[in-house]
Amino acid sequence: MCRIVGSLACIALLIAAIPYYAYLQKLLYPDGLLASGSLLFLACLCTKRYYGAAIVAVLLTLVKLIFIFTFAVIIFAWVYEKRNFNIKILAAASALCIFAAVFLFFSQIFYYRDWAFMVTFVRPTLAGIAPSEIIPPGGLRVTCGQSEHFVSSDRLNFVPILESQRTSPLGLLSEEDAVALRCTPAEIETLKLQSVLTALAYRPFLHAGLAVKYLINALVGRFLNGHAAYMVDWRGGLWVQNVNLLSLYPQSEIDQLDKYAREGFAFNLRRPNVIYYVSGIFEQWLEGLIRISVVVLLIAGLVILYRRNEINRFMIDRVSVSMMAFLLSYSACLAASAHSLSDRYTFPNFLVLSLLSARISMLALRGFDKQQ
Numbered sequence: 001m002c003r004i005v006g007s008l009a010c011i012a013l014l015i016a017a018i019p020y021y022a023y024l025q026k027l028l029y030p031d032g033l034l035a036s037g038s039l040l041f042l043a044c045l046c047t048k049r050y051y052g053a054a055i056v057a058v059l060l061t062l063v064k065l066i067f068i069f070t071f072a073v074i075i076f077a078w079v080y081e082k083r084n085f086n087i088k089i090l091a092a093a094s095a096l097c098i099f100a101a102v103f104l105f106f107s108q109i110f111y112y113r114d115w116a117f118m119v120t121f122v123r124p125t126l127a128g129i130a131p132s133e134i135i136p137p138g139g140l141r142v143t144c145g146q147s148e149h150f151v152s153s154d155r156l157n158f159v160p161i162l163e164s165q166r167t168s169p170l171g172l173l174s175e176e177d178a179v180a181l182r183c184t185p186a187e188i189e190t191l192k193l194q195s196v197l198t199a200l201a202y203r204p205f206l207h208a209g210l211a212v213k214y215l216i217n218a219l220v221g222r223f224l225n226g227h228a229a230y231m232v233d234w235r236g237g238l239w240v241q242n243v244n245l246l247s248l249y250p251q252s253e254i255d256q257l258d259k260y261a262r263e264g265f266a267f268n269l270r271r272p273n274v275i276y277y278v279s280g281i282f283e284q285w286l287e288g289l290i291r292i293s294v295v296v297l298l299i300a301g302l303v304i305l306y307r308r309n310e311i312n313r314f315m316i317d318r319v320s321v322s323m324m325a326f327l328l329s330y331s332a333c334l335a336a337s338a339h340s341l342s343d344r345y346t347f348p349n350f351l352v353l354s355l356l357s358a359r360i361s362m363l364a365l366r367g368f369d370k371q372q
Helices: 007-016 019-026 031-046 050-063 065-082 087-111 113-126 175-180 185-202 204-219 227-243 257-262 274-307 311-315 318-337 343-371
Strands: 139-144 147-152
Touching: 007 019, 007 274, 007 343, 019 031, 019 227, 019 343, 031 050, 031 065, 031 318, 031 343, 050 065, 065 318, 113 185, 113 204, 139 185, 185 204, 204 318, 204 343, 227 343, 274 311, 274 343, 311 343, 318 343
Parallel strands: none
Antiparallel strands: 139 147
């Protein structure tokens, strides 16, 4: 990738070295593999190895269905290479990516109802909105046992939405109500669909606003839920509790450790690996500084090209446009289908954004070289 985007590709290496992103490669979750596969996909695409890109796209999609958008990116990059596109065509292609994400959202409502249920009800709760505020006051009318019933708001079951796994096999019904109303599995599925459509119709601007928030954050690779970061911090906590032998002492002695040390009876306790401290620093502010630097570098490159009337160099650059297509498509898919914008999901976005910034900067600096 250094040959494609220039020496500033080292920024991507810095991002990949952030502890909780590097930790993804050791987890059972496939997100580390998906990030590596995304870079391999773009490398094939940017060097016109379309068959190779198609093979990688198949593998990515088999691992995670959301990456089916990569086939559209391949077609777009191929057509872009064969045709002389302008800004209107690029804008139309961007609108098509957004439309595909919207289509994905509504298709999951009807075909993947459990996932749509999570997106509709869990996403607002993660934003601090009470589940009871997502549906109309009063309650819901449900059809169970081949007859219609009314379930008041105080009987709706929001507990599964707030649990860690966030699954709700009975929708908003409690187990007691589902049994009492003689709900069949087919009726439960219909109830989930009805609940999703009711919630979307009740507060459409809320859900649209959250989708836009997810889209903007995904475009710059910013996560809203540090899942991998939390796991690294959790491992550090386990280290403190066990590896340093604190678990061998009662709390009364632990509270007196500083006093014992002043009296000359210091305990030689091992500290967590420095990586755990570095991870917290990156999560709190260093990653944000890197992201700001990447965005400023990207904007500065575009401004330089624009002021020299060379913005067309960017518009006809297949590498930049391919990266933009990937970034926009994946971000739109996350905005449409992710109930939580985790660091595991946005890691590829951050990498691709840094590479795109490096590529645009290289185009701008090449212009300076020519002028000099």
